[in-house]
Amino acid sequence: MCVGLARLPAERLRGTLRAMSRPACSRCQRPLSHCLCALIPALDSRTRVLILQHPSETNHALNTARFAALGLRNAQLCVGEVFDELAQWLALPGYQACLLFPGDEAVMLTARAQEQPPLLLVVPDGTWRKARKLLHANPLLAALPRVSLAASAPSRYRLRKAPSESALSTIEAITQALETLEAPARFDALLRPFEALIEGQIEAMGEQTYQRNHQRSD
């Protein structure tokens, strides 16, 4: 649920809905007039990223997982609730599969040595509740070794309510994971379309509404 959209005045909401029904770019799925493809990089990574997206996220206006999958050459985005081909995907030769998911048993990610096999980083995309559902519906996922991110800067994803201040959007989590695993390589170019999208949304919402609804008091 996009918090910003829900709180928009009726007139602006109609405008937003009109915008959503305009012809969309088949690649980034933004309205053609606001296509962000020029900002999407094509980054190489040693790590392979497999994003499993709950169907409820697919049509979300801020589908950040899609930008991550488009911006990384070694990434794949799959949409579904039960993934029948998961065993095959996880057995990709040359990689060690693990699940990016917080929890007591999760091991904090650190730089990956060249002599170690690269990770196949499985990233569930969706609200926490939906991500847990994906784990429940796909026991192979739940059985993977879990990894988590070190505490980091607060999310730039200010438009969507996160369960905690430190929760990152999917694209921010992936960027941070890759920068940790493959240090000193940088992956921040991945965030460019995401940042443009957020700036656009804030502009559309009106700075005042944004301040009132989304700015933290600290």
Ligand SMILES: [Zn+2]
């Ligand atoms: Zn596009």
